[in-house]
Amino acid sequence: MKSRSPLVNRITIVVCAVVLTSIVSMATTLAVSKSIEGNATAINLAGALRMGAFRLLAQAAGPGDNHNTAEPNISSFLDKYEASLFDRLITRAIPRTADHPLTNQYRAITSYWETTLRPGLENHPQGSPVSVEMHANTETYVDSVNQLVSMLERRTEARIGLLHLIQIISLAFSILIIVALFVDLRNRVLKPLRKLVSIAGAVGEQDFSQKANMTGSDELAQLGSAFDQMSSELALTYYELEERARSKTEELEKSHAALQLLHTASRNLFANHDLCSGAVPMLQELEELLGIGPIRLYLHDKEAAEPVEVVTTASTDRPFYCRDHHCNACLVSPEDYDELPIEDNDGRRLLLPIRTPGKLLGTLEVWYPAETGLSDTARRLLEILSDQLATAIFLERQITEEQQLTLAEERTVIARELHDSLAQSLSYLKMQVARLRRLNIEGDQKSAHESILEELSTGLNSAYRQLRELLATFRLKLDTPDLATAMRKTIEEFSTRLGKPVGLNYNLPPQALSPNEEIHTLQIIREGLANAVKHADATEVIVEILFESPQVKAKIRDNGKGLPVGEQPVNHYGLVIMQDRARTLGGQIVVKNRDSGGVEVILTFVPKSRHLIPTEAPST
Template identity: 85%
Template sequence: MKSRSPLVNRIAIVVCAVVLTSIVSMTTTLTVSKSIEGNATAINLAGALRMGAFRLLSHVASPEGSKAGESSIQDLASQYELSLEDDKLTRAIPATEDHQLAKQYQSISMYWKQSLRPRLESHPQGAPISAEMLAVTENYVESVNQMVSMLERRTEARIGLLHLIQIISLAFSILIIIALFVDLRNRVLKPLRKLVSIAIAVGEQDFSRKANLQGSDELAQLGSAFDQMSSELALTYYDLEERARSKTEELEKSHAALQLLHTASRNLFSNHDLCSGAVPMLQELEQLLGIGPILLYLHDKESTEPVQAVTTASAERPFYCRDHHCNACLVTSEVYDERPIEEHDGRRLLLPIRTPSGLLGTLEVWYPADKGLSDTARRLLETLSDQLATAIFLERQITEQQQLTLAEERTVIARELHDSLAQSLSYLKMQVARMRRLNIEGDQKIPHDAILEELSTGLNSAYRQLRELLATFRLKLDTPDLATALRKTIEEFSERLGKSVGLKYNLPPQALSPNEEIHTLQIVREGLANAVKHADATEIFVEILFESPQVKAKIRDNGRGLPQDGQPVNHYGLIIMQDRARTLGGQVAVQNHEKGGVEVILTFVPKSRHLIPTETSST
């Protein structure tokens, strides 16, 4: 059965009328434009015939026309006749012989062949043009002018016809469009406005408005569908509202859990105690999600079984508990028995606590079997396991780093004691053994006073080295880097000198290892001590420079300088400085400065030079 669609039929009629008008307009326009195709070229060729006639007349009158190499009048006349019979010109001439334009063209052609051409060919070359000859040419040119005018008028008439067809087509199109607009306003726009107002009312939760459209067209059917839809929406709205309310409650619960995880992440990273940082957060998460208890097991490479580290509910204090004043995980036996564990219809979820480097532990989550565990709660617990993995990994890293730092500091202290105080004590031991041997052998060649003087000097040196070591270690433990320790050292020796000691420092941060910092600081202190005690200096200047890839330390004073034969006898400080420089893989140069005083220069390449940025080489 064929269904009727009045609205579609009306639109189809209007579209067909517009299409038909357009086809008629385009067809007639194409026909007219086709008929005048080539007229402009024909007019140009016809106009060129006039100039060509006078050119031929000028050629026969010119005495130079008979020279060698010039075309004869017969050749030029033949070329001209080809232009007269050109297809581009003849196509613009109507095919009917009784047409005025066709008659005019035949008249021009006959006049050329019978009158003008014979006269031009028979005229003596170079002879003056007679009046008769000139009159014949002018008559021919006048005929050509008439043909050109006829071509122009014919072309203009066709163009006028083309304009008239376009105006008529435009008028028909405007009338059709006006009729279409009137029909659309009455039968489409008004019903659509009513339907839109109903849709807006439905969007504002008002289901009481009805369209009540009369008729059998599509919009009337759509209005009936709108009325039925609003009735059904009124019935289902309350059901959807109830679902949205329950979803909102779930989202609020998830939001609260996310806030809890955010707060927990800060507590986990700020509090290094995993138990006190995790248990309150896990208990709040249990209350939000309706789960629990939650247990955390850590994997230890020294143990084959996982070690329980955290629990949120325990009837007795766990064996691993270190704070017996904390009762965060302790609950009564009644509360513990109500938790959903295996004996009380509970299910268990195991989540790995993992980092890219390996498995750190397992998170065990118990939840009621009758309620199950939602996808949202599962994702939150997975996020929690990731946070716990990061916190546990960082805590282990910090512990390992502290152990490495402590071991390195102990190694530095042991090396310092071995390289300084131990050597001095060994020297004193040898001197004591020497004195005993002298007493036993009774050898009085070497006086005891000399040995006692050496013992006194060694004791003083050992005591001074011990004080230097104590001062150095206190500086190192109280200050974060070499620069701060150097500034404190400069302040100390400025007080001893009674005048400010200059300092220039441009080492990059973390350029030296702790061992290299200790040796560099000791060498600088030794150089400053020598300048203050032995050089009688009034000005001292210290430079610590980085000249890639070397580190250079200079201590320069304006004192009395070194003696002519080099360093003083039994001056153990310079020997110790050279030993320290060799330990650093560098060297120490002690020399008189050209402007007076002594200059101590330490140069070495740091073992951590690959960490030093090369652009930090400006002095």
């Protein structure tokens, strides 16, 4: 069974104390009143005994008439007086205790009456004067009675005084209990209630600093502790909600600003064909808004074993893919770079796929501080960014592929036209030269005629060979954004024609050249390889396509017999075409003999779509 609470216990104690005081007061009052009941009658009767004693003395001294029987004699008066002495109203006022002074006094009076006064009065002759002894005995008796009356009066007054004292004590005790009750109520009920009401009002006004700080184990102290705990929890909850609301507001503001940034940047991504210059400013603003970074973008290339980095927002060295050597947007000092949340500086990495339906284009790498983490809103914004980047990259690749397809179609048309017109004309001319050879010309003009026919045949064969090379080049298709696949196929083709493997050293970054620049570069290399295979009698041919600052350099080296001393051979148009293509690229081509033997063809040009800068790129 659950025990009572302290406050109820205190109230119960107070009520019990008041009730007990009342009961004790009433009981003692009743007992005292009962004890003095009949004392007034006893005092009156005892006082009458004094007068009765003198009356008996007078009766004994007065004349008597023995013949008058109607007149009572002294014995009847003595019996009547003795009846009054032993009256129940007097004896009831006498204590039952044997050694009580009042009992002793009453016993002495009755004994004196029975042994001295009554016998003396009975033996006194009727009508004779009262003797001195008799008078003295009566006086002694009356004094004893007076003393008894006085003792009864004092005893009654003492009982009344005791009754007054009990009433005063009860009243004082009741007042003390009531005062203690009011003090206790004020200290333990009223003050705590006022404090709790004040705290409740303060909480209603969002002031959680007030505390009850109540001690004790009663209900109000427990309620005060509960209020303090509630106030602390409300303060914590309120501050958490306020902080959460502020954080959400800031996050929404950041999200709104980021969405505006993404909206603005999306147009730049689709309008600007340069992914780096179009994405880096937007990514850096996004980093500042979301408190993240650096951000890197990697694209997948089928010719590279690892994803190729194409965009970064922070780098200590200029990236190899940089398009403008006057741009320093992504360059930071080593000290600032060490402060960024990267792997060695308590950073965490988020990888987001750059994909279109059914195709993975690349990966977006986002670094962020581990201590703050990455919010859901920031993650959603980065996912939106990855989708935009995927769309922009897909469209850029589609445009590039369409340009390559358009160029390939144009080249196919040219090749078909050349085959249908010029190739047939050359074939016709070769047949006519063969007919002229079969003519039997005699005389002095025979040698001159044969010399002319030989020159015509050589020129036609050279032109026909050049046309076949040109047709083969026009029919060549590029199925990747760079030269890697086309170069490997070309190397395989000429290795077969040479009968020995042709070496290849290729380190050109992906998407470094436009489709038109790729085609011209490939045609120059094919022309150089064709010359090396047909004219050089070489046993070793090496092709190098290098990325050197700030240009692209292509080399074809062989260990053959080299170029003849003097001018270019007659009717050999390959070198002229190569030089024309080099000028189209905005570069130059150098064809020279090597000191160790053989020929070296060197093509150098700066791509028109970018300003390449000094860097070292890994070879593939």
